[in-house]
Amino acid sequence: MSVTDYLSWGGSMQVRKQEKIDLYRLMVRIRAFEEQSFISFNQGLTYGVLHLYIGEEAIAAGCMYDLRKEDYITSTHRGHGHLIAKGADMGRMFAELLGKETGYCRGRGGSMHIADMTIGILGANGIVGAGVPISVGAAFALRYKGLDHVVLCFFGDATINTGAFHEAVNLASTWKLPVVFVCENNLYGISVSIKNACALRSLADRSAGYAIPGVCVDGNDVLAVRKACIEATARARKGEGPTLLECQTYRWGGHFTADDGKYRPDEEVRHWKEERDPIGNLARDMLGSGEIDQQEIDVIHREVKEEVEKAFRYAQESNPADVDGMLRGVYYESPTRTRNSKGEDLP
Amino acid sequence: MSVTDYLSWGGSMQVRKQEKIDLYRLMVRIRAFEEQSFISFNQGLTYGVLHLYIGEEAIAAGCMYDLRKEDYITSTHRGHGHLIAKGADMGRMFAELLGKETGYCRGRGGSMHIADMTIGILGANGIVGAGVPISVGAAFALRYKGLDHVVLCFFGDATINTGAFHEAVNLASTWKLPVVFVCENNLYGISVSIKNACALRSLADRSAGYAIPGVCVDGNDVLAVRKACIEATARARKGEGPTLLECQTYRWGGHFTADDGKYRPDEEVRHWKEERDPIGNLARDMLGSGEIDQQEIDVIHREVKEEVEKAFRYAQESNPADVDGMLRGVYYESPTRTRNSKGEDLP
Amino acid sequence: MRVMSYREAVIEALREEMTRDGNVFLMGEDVGRMGGVFQATAGLWETFGPSRVFDTPISEVAIVGAALGAALVGLRPVAEIMFVDFTGVAMDQIANQVAKFHFMTGGQAIVPLVIRTQGGVGFGDAAQHSQSLEAWHTHIPGLKVVMPSTPSDAKGLLKTSIRDDNPIIFIEHKLLYQTEGPIPEGDYLVPIGKADIKKEGKDVTIITWSKMVLDSLEAASLLEEEGIHAEVVDLRTLNPLDLDTIIFSVKKTGRAVIVHEACKTGGFGAEIAALIVEKAFDYLDAPIQRIAGIDTPIPYAAPLYRAVIPNPDKIAQAVRGLL
Amino acid sequence: MRVMSYREAVIEALREEMTRDGNVFLMGEDVGRMGGVFQATAGLWETFGPSRVFDTPISEVAIVGAALGAALVGLRPVAEIMFVDFTGVAMDQIANQVAKFHFMTGGQAIVPLVIRTQGGVGFGDAAQHSQSLEAWHTHIPGLKVVMPSTPSDAKGLLKTSIRDDNPIIFIEHKLLYQTEGPIPEGDYLVPIGKADIKKEGKDVTIITWSKMVLDSLEAASLLEEEGIHAEVVDLRTLNPLDLDTIIFSVKKTGRAVIVHEACKTGGFGAEIAALIVEKAFDYLDAPIQRIAGIDTPIPYAAPLYRAVIPNPDKIAQAVRGLL
């Protein structure tokens, strides 16, 4: 479904021009961040491997655009896009990738563990599926506290086969918790086609086993993603429980920066890159409808480029991670013996 | 659905009188075994706790009646009924419960670990859910070897919320393996009502999340169970993949021999014991239809009683488990370094 | 002083901390109305209601993972895993998530989370319901490991654990629940990381924890009659470990026996032996002995499982062999 | 003699055993067409086809559990867990099912099953992809633990493991895959339970395994230049453990240094230290030293993770300190 199709639906949600431009900018920003990350990897500036989000930007952008700061997310090994869309600081993200003390995790965590506890990012995660129960626990805590915030839980297609996913979704469904399970179906878990890992035609159908709604959208259509996510989060906020939201998408590159992805048919890769680019298609549609002109687009790209360059410079100029401090970082030393996690001193 | 209802279906499967009597005897045997087990527990002759199958006999009997010796099963903590129905020797079972060297596990395993590798019983299991992947692996092996045997995997209602269940069922579904997942829905996992552990109305609906058929039957109607299981195993043998078969039932006693089960409403317990006794109801129906008379029934009960007494005597008269031998039982010592698991010596 | 069972002490600790801090809640299989299969949460559902004491599905991964998520959002969960044997199901959440979150996020995340569980050989629960697995947990940096042996320690340490801002696995013992002992009045805490000398002695140091403290004390009584004065050090917490108390005692006695129920190979006793060698080598008058479970799964029948685990006689015998 | 990489040695072992016995098959994530993320099964899918070399979903519990089920029915599975860090996900199957099945069934069940995995610090994969967790596995009676350091040992031990009728966890090291070494011709086997003295020496015994063998040999070279002759014992298998070789060497040198990459507390080094004290106390001229990872999750940035794990300099330094 193209953007114009979506608008011609006459759906209940009016998408104002400025919102589209915001979404466009957000996707461009995510991609620019990833491109710089890849360059840094190739230059040997980062450690380990990176799992890039290029090609999947519409999901993070579409899902997160309407979230509150107080809403939470859990992310994955392929987390950069989620973090940026939730509002993470790209400078501190780059600093983490470069192993700097100013990085989100002070160089201890790296790409797969970036968190920002001040804006509800409960961590990327290196273990497939492990974030799902964590998201459910966060949703439980929100209800326990009587708040109407929600949790968005991101994960890939292959993750739906993990025991952690199952136990967590069942719990959320049984307890009707405010969480949206966003399945980023990019068709592969590393080299394994989802067709060889799950017999379902649409992964959203897995929801039937939990008596929760399942919704499947074109994950490269940022407006379609946005609409579906708004509906799912609204349900969640109203106490109606979780939704499984499948977003069909594709990663342009290999599984990680050291993988060429050659197990995928060339034609498939070409199709998704050329015909289903979430960024290019939104630009095309907005240009077509006259909502934006090429010059405006160029400005967005230039601004984002500067923003990313600035963030990267910040990271480069930061001090490397501090080895000595690390040795004290395993346990939290409470300021007093009886401080609770909200920082209140208890009697 | 009562037995007469079922017959009046005019279902494709003709149930001969002798088969019904066999099924009846099998259920009576299981119950008698359990009653003797309970007595032994109360007399302090067994160790640990026992999870009795009383009230659920129709499932084991109905599912296993038509199995081949070469078919496999995996069982659970509540396994005695499954083992008897698959053909295990009650003498060696009692011997195990009493911790004797002649026991199936030589007193090392106890109630929760009885296996008989010669007739395809791949073990009871003390870990909820753990048998499910094992059953799937066995089914894989059958197909690998080109055999058309099947695996029946037994587990309780509460087990469907474990990660192990999920991963295993997904695998079996994806690979279309010859396994039938038999969910014994006795409404509780220990004290927890399945309603508080799963939002589904029928647990068989969980099958939808794996694109496999889900069937729900009255688990206290041995003929209904039998029919459903015959259909599911036939599918499996034909290579059409797994089925999730929910059998609704009830355990008469507490979760284990040390539990009074008082968390359940009295009226609920009464209903199941008095109105839905799988054994009593089959007797009533057969008496009603004239297929059997009271005298024949009495003979069955007397014969079973003797059989169980004899088995128990065997156990009592056996030697206690051998402590010294135990210390050598952790690893298998191959007769030669290169013997394979089929017992063939390899070059 | 009041006398109370270990089980009651656990309940009282939970009750007091839940009363004190509304962010504390209990979750686990059968912990609600039933009060736990060992009755170690009995009465709390009645007091605090189902919003703060509730049953979960049989989903150990979700229990631990959800407790972690709740802790990250500011609650202080006490999550129960019914048997320590089942921690294997949730080992990824325990080891890779709960224990490492604080470190991996560069100190941002705070994880005030107690996993309560129980272990040890009971009356024949066999290989999957009788283990002592603390050596797995002590090999996970970031996870504190607490294993009290008396009602008074159980209460004081559980309260401290709930107030601690780090993840803790709190391992009770199924045979301790019925044991009784004096309990101090009032809101007392027992510090994490402080061993307790349960009996003083000058001839040999017995280092132990959990139920083996009771067996060791019994062994020490037997030995006392023979004129051998054993000191019994109850570690109470394995991580952090009170090495000072161990070393001080061993320097005094010159002899160390370590007693644990877990199977010997790779048990935490090895760590203690290695540490003693590192810190007090020159003070040792004899090799360090480990009295531990033999390296087999726990068998079912009583004569078999009794042959596997230590008991007062075996402990006393080992001590005699050192002197 | 041929020279081969560790990775190629693993592949050759698998290829030979699969050729020899049609019951051997490989399963795991990405082991098929892709040949494994470390390319340690490359080419086997092409040779043996998808019925014998196949990808699984991301379902570690099902991978191990299904491998167990297949083993019980007479096959000889080689199941891969991509990183040893993920064994936590399947820990129940590994510890409570696979390892105990033979014992629990009174010897009826035979479980010829190899779980292949790899561990250790690489180039910055951080806390959940860098661990050395063998101490968990050595504390599980019934599970053999094999950790070869050279291509030749990797091949010979993997072949022996596949032919063994007991469950085995076979732990490779991500930094060893590229290392090269000579490989004997023909169908040779390396016995499980036999350590290998990789370098002889008379002054001190360095006991180690997996990648730390390489670091220890480098340390030994440094020391050799200083006139210190270190003996380097490569354990190769941790369970069964070749205690005789360890004790023999320590009795000869009077000094022991144990080196492992896993964090120190509760590492398998503690077990070895404790055993040496039990068996060779009177021969020790100095306390036993353990050089191991420090007790922290593995950090991401290189300067940090380098600070955590041993290296040749740290090892050499520790040896000097003993003399």
Ligand SMILES: Cc1ncc(C[n+]2csc(CCOP(=O)(O)OP(=O)(O)O)c2C)c(N)n1
């Ligand atoms: C428990 C576990 N098993 C395996 C892995 C290795 N691994 C990392 S990412 C990945 C594929 C994940 O696929 P998917 O969930 O579809 O996410 P995608 O990478 O496609 O975004 C695998 C197998 C892991 N990190 N954790």
Ligand SMILES: Cc1ncc(C[n+]2csc(CCOP(=O)(O)OP(=O)(O)O)c2C)c(N)n1
């Ligand atoms: C992984 C695991 N968690 C918890 C338990 C404790 N436990 C034993 S049986 C049981 C309930 C099982 O319920 P269900 O699957 O419905 O079987 P039922 O006992 O009703 O036949 C529980 C929680 C266990 N043995 N294993």
Ligand SMILES: [Mg+2]
């Ligand atoms: Mg994917």
Ligand SMILES: [Mg+2]
């Ligand atoms: Mg049940």
